[in-house]
Amino acid sequence: MAFNDVLKSIGGVGCFQILHTILLLVPVAMLSCHNLLQNFTGAVPEHHCKLPSTSDLNHGSRAHFMKLFTSLNQDHKPWRCVQYQKAKDLLSNTTNRPLKGKMMEYCKEGWTYDRSIFSSTIVTEWNLVCDQRPWRQVARSIYMTGVLLGALVFGSLADNLGRMEILTWSYLQMGVAGSCAAFLPTYDGYCAFRFLCGVASSAISVNSISLILEWMPKHGRTLAGNFFGFSYSLGQIVLAVMAYMIRDWRWLQFAVSAPFVIFFIYSWWLPESARWLILRGDPCKALKHLRKVAQINGKQEEGEKLTPEMLCSEMQKDILLIKSSHSVLDLVRTPAMRRMSLCLVLVWFSSNFAYYGLSMDLQDFGLSIFLTQALFGGVEMAAKLMVMLFMTFVGRRVMQFGSLFLAGVMVLSYGFISQEMQMLCTVLAVTGKAFLASAITCMYLYTGELYPTEIRQTGMGFSAMNARLGSAVASALHLTGDFSATILPMIFGITPIIAGFFSCFLLETKDSALADTINEVEDR
Template sequence: MKFDDILFHLGEFGRYQKRLYVLLCLPAISVGSFMMGLVLIMETPKHRCKLPDYLNDTYEIQSSYHQHLINLSIPDSDDETLTYDQCHIYVSNSAGNSNPANFTRQKCTEWVYEKSEFTSTFTSEHNLVCDDALLTSHAKMIFYFGVLVGDLLFGVLADSIGRKKALYVTFLILLASAFGVCWAPEFISFVVLEFIIGAANHGAFMICCVLGLEMVGPSKRVWAGIVIHVFFAIGLLYLVGAGFLLRDWQYISLAIAGPCVFYLSYWFFVPESPRWLISQGRQPEAEDIIRKVAKVNKVKLNEKLLKVSDDDDKSSEGRIWHLFSNRVMLIRTLILFFNWAIVSMMYYGVTMHAGNMGGDFYLNFFLLAVVEFPAYSLSIFLLDRIGRKKLHCSFMVVGGLACLSTIFPVLYGDKSIQPVTLTLAIIGKIGSAGAFGVIYVFSAELFPTVVRNAGMGASSCIARVGGMLAPYVASSGDLVGGKFGQALPLVIFGATSVTAGLLCLLLPETLNKKLPESIEDGIRFGRSDDKIQNEEKVVSKSTKL
């Protein structure tokens, strides 16, 4: 008897699994906070050059002295979004002479920052502006590279030492690095710690997802796989609340790190995965957990149920390269990979762009976070009604068109229609969040069973590449400047999203279909018989390699 058969008798989502599932979802709140934390911690406030020899200079100061006003360089471009050049200042060539011809334009070395939204960010504290502005994107890229490394490293670790021990290792590393970064003295130590946070943080999320799904019956896995992302969205609300109340990057970092202390108690409440124990030949330990589940679920346990087979994946002979061994599988795999990258880039990038859309930063961030709840609700409600392909394509195309449309109110409107820009960005975020929920299910069903784990692992890595690109796209508008620069990131997100969504139409639908088991099944899936005949010989040769 396989473990899924046992879960059917124990209850696919009984009282024990519900309690465990909630515990495993709680860390997703912290994951959401960490994954978007740098948006607040490294936000670049409005700034200008500090006035020379003016001790009490602030961003808002209105000096009556012509000397002070002329020192601030007017931007060379027609950038209506800037009052002053943020990186240069005029220095007088002769004392007491206010003639503009006697001033030399120089790069400034000190800045003052607008403090209505943040009293201090890591960016403003270390002056990561002008020539060093790209360092903020580098830091975010390094964080998401840490996420990629964490997915690979802790995935292997969880398969080697078990889900429970690996999860606890990630919690310990996360706790130490999250508190350590609060007092990072300079940029290098900051990004090193953020890299570690990214690895441990998402490593914990991945293990929680796997452990939760391994304890849930087959009919509940789609639901369970999406609901955990709702807790991720709760983490975004927690983050924006902490930012709004605290306004200082160190206090915000402490607020994000604090809940990690609670996760240390999981050693006493979270069991090892019975599936993993069975696969390791540790049958007695698995039986103990199964008996405990039966007791909590108030199910009478038949001893025959304890005769568990561990051959669920023994027949697997597929390898990751088999996804590229045939033209059909190659095209489908590349389309899925492209969608994973674009969904991730758009999801994170639109939120990173919150501070550049005009209006109140915290309101923008809050709205972009809260709209994830209807997005996931739509995913759950429509997934089994209109199908995976149509739903994913709809999310990507509608969200992408909304982002593309922002170019019109930004270029041809004024501040009075800023809510229109925000509304379009919100629709874009709904599209990316909803697509994120669908792509997990769609990909898992399209990849043949023999390469499903490998395919999903590779997809997750590709998604991290999209996350690494997101901060550069989000900051691309700063390089261009002006109104077009304000719209440029959303235009890029929108165009790529529409392209990825339309490419999905080339994929077969998986709703109510018997899923492919072998590579041969994967090639046949969704195709008529006359299109398959020319592929069979090629596949049979490649699978023998």
């Protein structure tokens, strides 16, 4: 019997698998909170130049004096970044009329912020407004760079050191670094520890899904993989609720970071992947874990029948494959693999590029930022449920193309709609993001079925790296600020449409046997 049969013999999808999956998915939900956290901790409130102290206002109400002190824009609100150049003349003005022909100057005494929604954000903390506004996006880009670096480093480390070793360390790193970022007094320190959070984020994501799937029998993997996506979307709703209840950015940052210390503590009782232990030449330790699992599932007798020799003999083929020498170059060495890898690079990059491009500035949608975040999460969960059904009955390739194409159309339409039609803009953005979430859910399963067994992990790791690159590039594009506010939706809409057409060149894998070697892929 193969390793899948071993898992079935000791209970299949039993109590252990259910509890194990839940304990690994709870951190994933909190992980999505970190990825989208700066929508709230970095929110930009209404602001204007700080007025002189109240004692200097010798005439009129403060509201009326503000009209004299600052010029109003076309929306009849004070300009955010400039004031009259000679404030002393205004203080001595007894006519209560705006002074004509006055020169404007940059806010010298700081800003006054509207604290009706958030009592504090990193923007109000370090005055990241006006000419300092790009630094807000820099903080987000630094976090996403950490996510990219984590995908590059921790993937290979997990294959060599073990999934649980890296996962346990990443929980601790996320908990400590996130909590430190919450209380550091300087912007530089905040960015440095958010970078460490981003590095840990990739390690948690990759190793959680690997452990879930490697302890799950074949018939439960599709459902478990989709629950992984559900937990990420659920985390967005959790974030909206937490941000609504906690309006101070430091305590919100701490609230989404501290639970990882709890995850770190209970992770010591989670077993290492038995499959990985066997492939790495430690069948005795794998047997110990398998017998504990059998006991939890009520199959203790079946567990006692297993031996190290039996485990090694049944996985001899996989052991030989893991010992063979492979590299990323094997993904492009032969014609069929090269075509497939190119298409998947575009699909993974474009999906995450557009997804995070839409997710990073919820204030642009006009509705309450809390409601928008909750809508995104709720609609995504419904979309991912539909993906499971469509992939089963329609097929992977049609689902991949359809979700990418429709997402692109929705995002492009959003870019051409006037921002005054806020409700329509929000509906188009939420629907487009739901289709992108569907595309991402589909491509996880589709990619695993397309790559052959001997190079599947390398292919998945390379794909994940392109996904992180897409999110990092999307974050960098937001640095362009308001200048490209109308251009960005078009960029985020065109890329998934192009990727959707490239996905048509991929093979359909519905009801097909998984390929084990590169030669099998070429023969197809």
